[in-house]
Amino acid sequence: MCYSRMDATIANRVVERLQAEGWSVFIDRNTHVGRRWHKEIERELHAASAVVVLWSAKSRDSDYVLEEAEYGKRKDILFPAFIERVEFPYGFGRIQTADLIGWENGQDHSGLTQLLIPLRLHLNGQDSISTSASEPMPIAVKPKQSITPSLPAPGQTFRDKLKTSGEGPLMVVIPPGRVLMGSPEDEPKRSSREVPQHEVRIAQPFAIGVYTVTFDDYDYFCKHAGREMPEDKGWGRGNRPVINVSWRDAQDYCAWLSEQTGRHYRLPSEAEWEYACRAGKQTPYYTGADISLGQANFNRNVGKTTPVGSYPPNDFGLYDMHGNVWEWCQDRWHENYKGAPSDGSSWEKGNSEARVLRGGSWDDGPELVRSSARVSFHPVLRYGAIGFRVLCSSPIE
Numbered sequence: 001m002c003y004s005r006m007d008a009t010i011a012n013r014v015v016e017r018l019q020a021e022g023w024s025v026f027i028d029r030n031t032h033v034g035r036r037w038h039k040e041i042e043r044e045l046h047a048a049s050a051v052v053v054l055w056s057a058k059s060r061d062s063d064y065v066l067e068e069a070e071y072g073k074r075k076d077i078l079f080p081a082f083i084e085r086v087e088f089p090y091g092f093g094r095i096q097t098a099d100l101i102g103w104e105n106g107q108d109h110s111g112l113t114q115l116l117i118p119l120r121l122h123l124n125g126q127d128s129i130s131t132s133a134s135e136p137m138p139i140a141v142k143p144k145q146s147i148t149p150s151l152p153a154p155g156q157t158f159r160d161k162l163k164t165s166g167e168g169p170l171m172v173v174i175p176p177g178r179v180l181m182g183s184p185e186d187e188p189k190r191s192s193r194e195v196p197q198h199e200v201r202i203a204q205p206f207a208i209g210v211y212t213v214t215f216d217d218y219d220y221f222c223k224h225a226g227r228e229m230p231e232d233k234g235w236g237r238g239n240r241p242v243i244n245v246s247w248r249d250a251q252d253y254c255a256w257l258s259e260q261t262g263r264h265y266r267l268p269s270e271a272e273w274e275y276a277c278r279a280g281k282q283t284p285y286y287t288g289a290d291i292s293l294g295q296a297n298f299n300r301n302v303g304k305t306t307p308v309g310s311y312p313p314n315d316f317g318l319y320d321m322h323g324n325v326w327e328w329c330q331d332r333w334h335e336n337y338k339g340a341p342s343d344g345s346s347w348e349k350g351n352s353e354a355r356v357l358r359g360g361s362w363d364d365g366p367e368l369v370r371s372s373a374r375v376s377f378h379p380v381l382r383y384g385a386i387g388f389r390v391l392c393s394s395p396i397e
Contacts, residue, residue, distance in 0.1 A: 001027045002051060002068040004058035010083050011054055013105050017112065018052070023123060041068065049123055050077050052115070055097070056084040077122070081115050093363075096383060117380055121353075149263055151392075154205050157317070160261035164224050168257055168265075169217055169390060171207040172317050178202070179275040180282055182337055182372055187284055189367035193374055196337055200271045202344045206393040208268060208276050211241070211308035211319050212327060213253065213388055218242040221253050233384050235304045241325045241387040243305060247355045247379035250328045250388040257390065267330040268391040269346035270356050270374070277322075277359070277371045279315035284370045285322055286314040291369065297362045298323035298369045305362055305385075322369040325387035326357040326377075333376035354378055361385035 001018075003011040015025045026044040045051070051072025059065040066089060072078030073095065081098040088097070098114035106112075152158055154175035159167040182197035183190040215237035222229045230244040245253075250267055257265040268276065278286060285291040293301045296311050297320070309319045330346035333354035341347055354376035360369030363385045367373065377386065 002053040002065045006058040007056050053080045054083045060089040162260040170210045172210050173207045176202050194372045208391045209389040213242050214239050215242050239307045240305050243384050244382040246382045247328045263392050265390050265392045270329045270331045271344045273358050296323035326361045327359045328388040329356040331356045
């Protein structure tokens with residue numbers, strides 16, 4: 001456990017919670033009398049299977065804490081958590097971090113879940129999180145016997161009526177076509193996760209959300225499905241993009257929306273998402289070779305999410321495909337595109353439990369809001385920069 005002595009009270013609570021999981025935890029107060037504490041800490045770091053760091057105003061300025069956290073980062077065993085609202089220490093901003101701010105020792109705090117689930121996965125294996133009490137039960141929806149309604153013509157928008165009254169998200173129909181998926185060798189800031197470039201054919205039109213799902217959309221679902229509403233971090237709800245939703249939450253919303261409308265809603269495949277994002281452009285952004293802070297919410301310029309539609313759309317009429325919130329896709333995570341489907345379908349083969357996120361967020365730099373940028377995240381985890389957008393397709397003849 002890496003922490004500042006000024007944060008000993010919450011550090012002790014975290015240690016107790018970790019020990020309750022059956023894990024042995026070393027904290028510096030365990031150093032035996034007569035032993036050199038820096039040698040003891042070094043020995044324990046070498047033996048550690050995981051390193052938990054608690055970020056606060058004091059700890060982020062502590063050379064000792066930073067050195068210990070850097071060791072965990074290099075070994076890829078670092079599990080950070082905020083206990084105060086502070087900036088990331090330099091070099092740690094790209095690591096997903098749990099939010100323990102305000103945790104009083106209860107077991108139902110979302111930040112505690114954010115910390116414990118990946119630790120269980122890392123230390124105990126996949127079976128340890130399969131029945132997590134923190135996850136809501138999936139919504140069971142009986143298969144519809146009716147035929148899925150046909151889509152309007154490409155370029156047209158529509159909203160489906162809900163059984164319970166009201167309407168679903170605003171959708172726009174995207175024409176079929178082809179896209180060169182991934183990034184070319186000369187694209188600045190490209191990643192090895194974006195290769196090889198490959199052509200994907202989208203044979204059928206599909207409809208995708210003009211905007212990401214908003215708090216208005218998701219709160220209505222929660223109200224009628226009897227679910228707890230996600231936190232908004234004090235930024236506001238309404239027409240801001242819903243955040244703190246897991247991939248499984250998004251699946252449940254899609255199942256509910258399908259049952260409400262009679263049309264099959266789902267998450268987009270990664271290929272469908274990139275095709276829709278690019279809107280015919282092969283440049284790093286749908287805005288061209290570069291993107292400015294007046295064209296998208298990214299790079300912490302605003303410091304939080306903005307209401308959907310606050311920036312110009314792409315040529316398909318889609319808003320916020322760059323920045324604002326990361327968007328869940330259907331696919332399992334793969335480290336590159338070797339063996340990826342070429343027909344636009346989701347890539348479900350493989351052993352990874354992680355799922356794909358696209359688009360970048362308000363919190364990310366320009367390299368992560370590129371059309372080809374992609375990262376992974378565990379499907380049961382939630383985060384304040386993650387949302388989703390829904391898709392529906394034409395019935396297959």
